[in-house]
Amino acid sequence: MSYPEYTHEKSRALFERAKKVIPSGVYGHLGPAEGLFIPVSKWPMFSERAEGTYFWDVDGNKYIDYMCAYGPNVMGYNDPDVDAAALAQLKKGNCTSSPGSIMVDCAELLVDTVASADWVYFAKNGNDTTQIAAMTARAYTHRKKIIFFKGYYHGISPWQAKKDYNGVLPEEVWNNIIVPWDDIPALQKAIEENKGEIAAIIAQPYDHGNFHDNVIMTRSFWQKVRKICDDEDIQLIIDDVRAGFRLDLAGSDHYFGFKADMICFCKALANGYNMSALCGRDHLKNAISGMNVTGSYWLSSVPFAACIANIEKMKKLNTPQLFDTLGTKLINGLKVAGKEHGFDLVASGMPSLFYLRIANDDSLYLHQEWIAECVSRGVFFASHHNHFINAALTDEDIKTTVEIAEDAFKAVKANHPELA
Numbered sequence: 077m078s079y080p081e082y083t084h085e086k087s088r089a090l091f092e093r094a095k096k097v098i099p100s101g102v103y104g105h106l107g108p109a110e111g112l113f114i115p116v117s118k119w120p121m122f123s124e125r126a127e128g129t130y131f132w133d134v135d136g137n138k139y140i141d142y143m144c145a146y147g148p149n150v151m152g153y154n155d156p157d158v159d160a161a162a163l164a165q166l167k168k169g170n171c172t173s174s175p176g177s178i179m180v181d182c183a184e185l186l187v188d189t190v191a192s193a194d195w196v197y198f199a200k201n202g203n204d205t206t207q208i209a210a211m212t213a214r215a216y217t218h219r220k221k222i223i224f225f226k227g228y229y230h231g232i233s234p235w236q237a238k239k240d241y242n243g244v245l246p247e248e249v250w251n252n253i254i255v256p257w258d259d260i261p262a263l264q265k266a267i268e269e270n271k272g273e274i275a276a277i278i279a280q281p282y283d284h285g286n287f288h289d290n291v292i293m294t295r296s297f298w299q300k301v302r303k304i305c306d307d308e309d310i311q312l313i314i315d316d317v318r319a320g321f322r323l324d325l326a327g328s329d330h331y332f333g334f335k336a337d338m339i340c341f342c343k344a345l346a347n348g349y350n351m352s353a354l355c356g357r358d359h360l361k362n363a364i365s366g367m368n369v370t371g372s373y374w375l376s377s378v379p380f381a382a383c384i385a386n387i388e389k390m391k392k393l394n395t396p397q398l399f400d401t402l403g404t405k406l407i408n409g410l411k412v413a414g415k416e417h418g419f420d421l422v423a424s425g426m427p428s429l430f431y432l433r434i435a436n437d438d439s440l441y442l443h444q445e446w447i448a449e450c451v452s453r454g455v456f457f458a459s460h461h462n463h464f465i466n467a468a469l470t471d472e473d474i475k476t477t478v479e480i481a482e483d484a485f486k487a488v489k490a491n492h493p494e495l496a
């Protein structure tokens with residue numbers, strides 16, 4: 077089947093306007109510079125509306141969306157149950173002088189749902205939770221240093237930046253130690269060299285970084301890390317901001333068979349209503365209670381109502397299982413479509429968060445070309461970031477995706493006679 081390419085005149089015109097009044101037009105991961113939209117010319121810049129697994133750009137083009145707003149769309153855009161709960165709460169009150177009683181309901185539900193959680197500290201962004209987790213670990217241990225795994229991203233606070241980043245002082249990252257993933261001897265060496273000084277290890281549940289094949293850790297790796305932390309009094313922080321609730325509704329630490337000391341959630345919590353939650357274990361409750369961290373909207377009630385409806389629905393649908401099934405089906409279809417045109421498509425990471433790479437070409441150009449051809453025909457992928465499955469995705473959507481992907485492979489092949 078042949079799918080015509082989209083055009084983006086209104087998107088481009090809007091971007092020209094945006095550049096005049098917004099730094100870099102659209103900044104951060106939703107923008108062309110950092111959003112991994114390579115080559116940028118094939119991507120829309122602005123959306124008009126969204127529904128279920130789709131969004132429409134300002135030029136009226138429809139996309140099957142595998143970026144899911146980089147994670148928050150877990151149930152489908154505008155999910156009727158989540159929206160109804162949020163709107164009902166909005167009528168009762170949202171940002172109020174005393175928090176709504178629903179905050180306690182939401183915390184109780186999270187403590188019941190997340191295996192390692194004894195308490196919940198609410199905030200707004202993923203970065204808030206990783207920031208508060210590091211502060212809590214430092215307050216509890218009275219130590220400064222933090223171990224990260226290579227290629228980490230835990231947010232935008234200066235302490236978690238790299239030292240050559242604009243606006244970051246060398247002393248803000250002095251206490252960071254970076255070790256490779258899945259290398260217990262290197263981790264032990266780093267701890268030995270900084271004996272009694274390490275407050276925490278912070279890590280995603282597996283290596284789901286950008287620009288490289290994603291690598292899933294073994295249960296045995298995590299058991300060893302847990303034991304090292306116990307032996308050395310190091311707090312183990314799991315950053316589940318991106319993967320949270322897509323592997324296991326009880327937390328990704330539960331999926332890998334261990335208990336984090338603190339676990340950070342954000343993206344999949346409330347289907348796009350803005351909230352995040354740091355969950356932690358009892359021994360840290362006193363330390364976090366004594367800290368001065370809050371925000372204007374952190375205790376607003378509408379997201380709590382959305383979160384409760386969303387978590388209950390994720391449990392009803394068993395979304396981790398559903399995402400695994402849908403993701404596996406999609407990956408298999410894409411690989412077959414690639415093979416038909418001589419492309420070796422490699423998928424890595426969890427099927428619910430699959431990462432793609434065409435392995436025919438080390439330069440990644442072919443891969444970028446294929447992804448762009450998919451996007452300009454209605455399948456919203458990103459070149460070097462993991463993708464996301466949501467609960468509104470159907471088998472019919474997967475069939476259409478594979479057809480478009482096949483058409484895109486055909487277009488790339490036609491541009492590269494040298495591959496024949």
Ligand SMILES: Cc1ncc(COP(=O)(O)O)c(C=O)c1O
Pocket residue numbers: 146200201202203204206229230231232280315316317318342
């Ligand atoms: C693994 C991980 N940690 C932390 C963050 C930061 O979350 P936020 O952008 O909500 O502050 C992100 C965001 O993409 C993330 O993917």
